[in-house]
Amino acid sequence: MFWIELIIVLAIIFWGVRKGGTFLAMAGGVGMLIMTFVLHVKPSDPPITVILIMIAVICAASTMQACGGLEFMVKIAEKILRKNPQMITVLAPVVSYLFTFMCGTGHIVYSLLPVINEISIETGVRPERPISASIVSSQQAITACPIAAATVAILAFMADSSYTSVNLFTLLLVCVPATLIGTVAAAFSVIKKGKELADDPEFQARVAAGLIEDFSKKTVEEKPATKNAKISVAIFLSAMVVIVLLGAFNSFIPKFADDSALPMTSVIEIFMLVAAAIMVIACRLDSDKILDQPVFRTGMFAVVLAFGLCWLVNTFIGDQASFITGNMSALTNKYPWIYIIAVFIVGAITTSQSSTTMIMVPIGIALGLPANIIVAGWIACSSNYFIPASGQCVAALAFDSAGTTKIGKFVLNHSYMVPGLVCTVVSVLVAIGLGAIVF
Numbered sequence: 001m002f003w004i005e006l007i008i009v010l011a012i013i014f015w016g017v018r019k020g021g022t023f024l025a026m027a028g029g030v031g032m033l034i035m036t037f038v039l040h041v042k043p044s045d046p047p048i049t050v051i052l053i054m055i056a057v058i059c060a061a062s063t064m065q066a067c068g069g070l071e072f073m074v075k076i077a078e079k080i081l082r083k084n085p086q087m088i089t090v091l092a093p094v095v096s097y098l099f100t101f102m103c104g105t106g107h108i109v110y111s112l113l114p115v116i117n118e119i120s121i122e123t124g125v126r127p128e129r130p131i132s133a134s135i136v137s138s139q140q141a142i143t144a145c146p147i148a149a150a151t152v153a154i155l156a157f158m159a160d161s162s163y164t165s166v167n168l169f170t171l172l173l174v175c176v177p178a179t180l181i182g183t184v185a186a187a188f189s190v191i192k193k194g195k196e197l198a199d200d201p202e203f204q205a206r207v208a209a210g211l212i213e214d215f216s217k218k219t220v221e222e223k224p225a226t227k228n229a230k231i232s233v234a235i236f237l238s239a240m241v242v243i244v245l246l247g248a249f250n251s252f253i254p255k256f257a258d259d260s261a262l263p264m265t266s267v268i269e270i271f272m273l274v275a276a277a278i279m280v281i282a283c284r285l286d287s288d289k290i291l292d293q294p295v296f297r298t299g300m301f302a303v304v305l306a307f308g309l310c311w312l313v314n315t316f317i318g319d320q321a322s323f324i325t326g327n328m329s330a331l332t333n334k335y336p337w338i339y340i341i342a343v344f345i346v347g348a349i350t351t352s353q354s355s356t357t358m359i360m361v362p363i364g365i366a367l368g369l370p371a372n373i374i375v376a377g378w379i380a381c382s383s384n385y386f387i388p389a390s391g392q393c394v395a396a397l398a399f400d401s402a403g404t405t406k407i408g409k410f411v412l413n414h415s416y417m418v419p420g421l422v423c424t425v426v427s428v429l430v431a432i433g434l435g436a437i438v439f
Contacts, residue, residue: 372435
């Protein structure tokens with residue numbers, strides 16, 4: 001029965017990915033129909049805790065965007081990059097990483113790509129270098145951000161398991177340095193990649209054809225950041241800091257009459273909702289505008305996935321827990337790299353860190369793997385560059401006006417492969433080492 005259920009789950013995931021969009025969640029419903037009505041498998045509970053935290057974080061991030069906070073942060077990034085143009089290949093990925101870390105979404109890189117492209121061409125740096133590394137780093141930072149959907153998911157799963165050593169503070173203590181070191185390594189891996197612009201025939205042909213804009217003559221009227229934008233960023237970041245501090249010093253977390261403490265998952269939900277409420281009041285924002293923000297739309301897509309797809313995966317794991325632990329745990333404990341590679345593959349197929357987290361972390365927990373292996377494997381979920389079909393990978397091709405960022409003839413020989421693999425391998429190895437100490 002294990003293999004029949006596994007084939008059904010994999011087929012549903014493959015079908016959903018092929019159709020794309022929210023259909024992946026809907027396909028999960030089809031899988032649940034087969035599991036319950038045909039195979040008579042008792043359904044597990046949907047990941048309610050994960051869904052609730054995701055909704056709270058989405059509300060806060062969308063409110064900040066509606067107040068102009070994200071636009072304000074992009075202006076800050078542009079100023080940083082323009083002050084150090086010769087360091088664009090290293091600095092752009094680090095800035096992209098930090099902005100994803102602060103905002104909880106890798107989609108902010110769309111706003112940075114035109115700036116990176118412009119500064120690169122002005123400086124004579126091949127745009128492929130900073131752009132490819134920035135795409136990779138903006139996604140890798142998801143597994144270090146305390147309010148990202150993937151982080152919220154792994155914390156919720158760990159909280160419901162025996163892995164008590166893994167909490168928000170210890171997770172960040174491992175993942176932040178691991179992914180940041182991986183980001184820097186990725187940047188240096190492409191620092192000399194490809195021909196210089198002066199020697200690139202395609203770029204020179206575009207210049208001759210008048211297809212390359214002379215950015216030195218470009219004048220942009222810079223609009224000053226609004227007071228509300230600054231206030232919203234301050235409130236949002238303050239809430240993040242409070243959450244991290246409470247994760248580190250849990251003695252400040254309320255205790256109740258039955259000696260239980262407020263779960264960290266509830267702490268995140270409360271402070272994110274409070275941050276959103278304060279932003280609305282302080283900035284006098286029409287709260288209906290929050291529903292129209294891009295962050296809200298992309299975030300709610302992740303929520304829908306958590307409901308449909310992860311309900312199916314949880315049901316499969318719940319029904320086959322004894323088989324998984326009895327027959328596969330010995331193999332994966334002896335060869336933990338098998339689990340890490342499996343996470344990488346699922347991440348490449350789904351192109352979603354949150355979806356991969358919700359699929360693979362429960363499997364790692366069911367296998368009884370060491371905490372540092374589960375966390376290191378989780379970091380490998382940012383592999384949506386491997387098959388360059390994600391929105392970020394495709395968008396970067398268009399933003400590189402020099403035509404240096406490419407997808408090769410054989411698909412996998414693309415601009416993101418080298419920095420992506422370097423970032424993943426370095427981040428995972430560092431996380432395994434740090435995790436062995438911290439956990």
